Amino acid sequence: MSTHSTEPYRPVFTGETRDRLEALGTKYPTRQALLLPALWAIQEERGWVSPEAITEVAEFLQVTPAYVRGVVTFYTMYHTHPVGRHFIQVCTTSPCNICGAEGVVEAFLEHTGCLDLGATSPDGRFTVIEVECLGACAFVTPVLINDDFIESVTAESVPALLARYP
Ligand code: FES
Incomplete structure (x- = not known):
């Protein structure tokens, strides 16, 4: 791009x-x-x-x-290239990763159509990146979508979550 x-x-x-x-x-x-x-x-x-x-x-x-x-x-919160309308940050630091964060990332990449980390989906809706500890290690997997902090995201809950971000 x-x-x-x-x-x-x-x-x-x-x-x-x-x-x-x-x-x-x-x-x-x-x-x-x-x-x-x-x-x-x-x-x-x-x-x-x-x-x-x-x-x-x-x-x-x-x-x-x-x-x-x-x-x-x-600062990772500033974007040095265009990103999707909804910017998704998934914690993949070790405590989250051993509890399934990797599967959450894969689900986001698949269901958004982004396919690669940092890439934007063809419809311009989403960009997905991995980030370090979001400070909610007891609520695996925490995810930031724009300014929304969402805890306990699972690979299974990703499609319903994405539907809230048209
Ligand atoms: S390691 Fe994921 S929120 Fe702390």
């Missing part, structure tokens, strides 16, 4: 979004401290953080694009 659009980049930090960030900025000691909220604003609006968006953030915060890129690539 191409990660670059042929359309000219439309800035995100305009109008209400810009006003909201500027207002938030008054609560932080430095402008640079707005970096994470600024990246969230980009991702909420566009679904991912493109190279052009990194440049926009850098200019807005008066830091270098390399600095912004370093932060974007450090």
